[in-house]
Amino acid sequence: MTREAVRWIDAGHAGAFRSQAIYHGLAHARASDTPDTIVWVQPSEPYVCVGYHQQPEAEVNLAWCRRIGLPVIQRETGGGMVYIDSNQVFAQWVFAPERLPRRVDQRFGLFVRALAEALAPLGLEATLGPPNDLHIGGRKVSGTGAAAIGRAEVVTGNYLLDFDYEAMQQVLAAPHPAFAKAFAEALARWLTTLRRELGHPPAPEVLKRHYREACSRVLQRPVVAGTWTPEEEVAIAQMEARFAGQQARWQELAQKPQPAGVRAVKVQAGVWVATAPIEGADGEVRWLTLRTRDRRIDQAVWSGPPADMPPARLEALGRMLHLVEMDEAEVLEVAEAWWQLHDVSRSVLRPELLADAIARIRKAAPRAPFAAGRYLPKGEN
Amino acid sequence: MAYEKVNECYIVKDLYYAVEDNTWVRVNDDGTVTIGMTDVAQSLAGPILHAKAKKPGMHRKKGKPIATVESGKWVGPVKSPVSGEIVEINEELAKDARVLNKSPYYKGWIIKMKPDNLEADLADLVTGDAAVEAYRAKIEKDGVTCTHIEGTEEPA
Numbered sequence: 001m002t003r004e005a006v007r008w009i010d011a012g013h014a015g016a017f018r019s020q021a022i023y024h025g026l027a028h029a030r031a032s033d034t035p036d037t038i039v040w041v042q043p044s045e046p047y048v049c050v051g052y053h054q055q056p057e058a059e060v061n062l063a064w065c066r067r068i069g070l071p072v073i074q075r076e077t078g079g080g081m082v083y084i085d086s087n088q089v090f091a092q093w094v095f096a097p098e099r100l101p102r103r104v105d106q107r108f109g110l111f112v113r114a115l116a117e118a119l120a121p122l123g124l125e126a127t128l129g130p131p132n133d134l135h136i137g138g139r140k141v142s143g144t145g146a147a148a149i150g151r152a153e154v155v156t157g158n159y160l161l162d163f164d165y166e167a168m169q170q171v172l173a174a175p176h177p178a179f180a181k182a183f184a185e186a187l188a189r190w191l192t193t194l195r196r197e198l199g200h201p202p203a204p205e206v207l208k209r210h211y212r213e214a215c216s217r218v219l220q221r222p223v224v225a226g227t228w229t230p231e232e233e234v235a236i237a238q239m240e241a242r243f244a245g246q247q248a249r250w251q252e253l254a255q256k257p258q259p260a261g262v263r264a265v266k267v268q269a270g271v272w273v274a275t276a277p278i279e280g281a282d283g284e285v286r287w288l289t290l291r292t293r294d295r296r297i298d299q300a301v302w303s304g305p306p307a308d309m310p311p312a313r314l315e316a317l318g319r320m321l322h323l324v325e326m327d328e329a330e331v332l333e334v335a336e337a338w339w340q341l342h343d344v345s346r347s348v349l350r351p352e353l354l355a356d357a358i359a360r361i362r363k364a365a366p367r368a369p370f371a372a373g374r375y376l377p378k379g380e381n
Numbered sequence: 382m383a384y385e386k387v388n389e390c391y392i393v394k395d396l397y398y399a400v401e402d403n404t405w406v407r408v409n410d411d412g413t414v415t416i417g418m419t420d421v422a423q424s425l426a427g428p429i430l431h432a433k434a435k436k437p438g439m440h441r442k443k444g445k446p447i448a449t450v451e452s453g454k455w456v457g458p459v460k461s462p463v464s465g466e467i468v469e470i471n472e473e474l475a476k477d478a479r480v481l482n483k484s485p486y487y488k489g490w491i492i493k494m495k496p497d498n499l500e501a502d503l504a505d506l507v508t509g510d511a512a513v514e515a516y517r518a519k520i521e522k523d524g525v526t527c528t529h530i531e532g533t534e535e536p537a
Contacts, residue, residue, distance in 0.1 A: 079454035
């Protein structure tokens, strides 16, 4: 294992584009003699950031972002759409590939360990929420992402000092209000912040010091303050320009109507909010929105035109589906039992339509490689 | 046997490998080559959620990306082991990218390419027992053990 020093760059506060451009630029500019680098940066303004393989028009309410002048950035790392503002701080690792674990899960494990260790002096017990989240009491408190960029391996993550749940709900592309509401409720349940855990947000300077010390311990290497080279500065500026240039594309996409299909958003590993349209026998489209955990139905909500039955009967189906596995046969069995028990056999919401909708949701919300159920929020079961 | 297993990693002997980039090449009868990622690559990446290949008709130089894959928030390129024009991509990857985990050498192929100069490019790759030995050295050096958490299709 190398004992070579890691360069620590404190980038202070940075605008939307620059806060993403720094690690991209450093990675693209990396040469064989470039030191491994950790960047600490705090965004100074809000923006939305989407993952490399995401379709921004499907994930983000681009029209709303455009209206309020919120930049949208598509990064080169993976993961999902996130709302970012000055209540978050970023740690960004730009390393030679051979100086990080080869396995992606182990690489994230190392990165998250440093994030977790920095919280211990604050009295917070944070753990890895497999495969790559940082959890406190089972709730996610940091998002991560990674990529091979140029000749570097990049791992990034943030601390949520505080979080604007309402803004996140606003920027989400939601096919109907019930989906946005379910998502907001899931966020409140499964996402936490350092303010929420401590009762106040930590001073960023204190967190920075703890994080830098934690990196040195975890990597077993000195972490020494430095800055970027003129060549790296050029690469960063190029990335800033590229991200700024993306905005014109989002303006075009904002005007395109989105097809009404299944929409699924991951809240944390194994926890999804997803919705699917169901065309009833009466030709009306209603929406089934599910919150799922570890492939089981946590909550089921209907929205759209009123069904041909009292709301209490639909609520009864929701209760019967609670904790049912998202398996087409199991769902069909439950739905048929509901038909018989509640005398709704002439309903437009036929069991097979329901089972089909859940099968479509299941496909769109793939299972987590690690069980989420082991990492329950405090007070949940 | 047509394959060997080193630390649970399958190495199919009739393929050509770019060991450092963890890609393989199969030479087809029609003059094209099929390209994919190795069992080692899928194990290092973990469960793959997205795979996006470059479009047919594109020319790619050796070492340039022919696709990107994403596993658990990590995005990485699949680098071409040969130069040529992409003539076909595996449409199944867009439907379920986990086929790359389950069957990296068969159903999980990524692209087919019409090579510019196959003979010259193959000379830089390893095959047969030499491939097994090259992988044995790499696997030991990197401390890799392959995992097949999505299940796997045993090589023929």
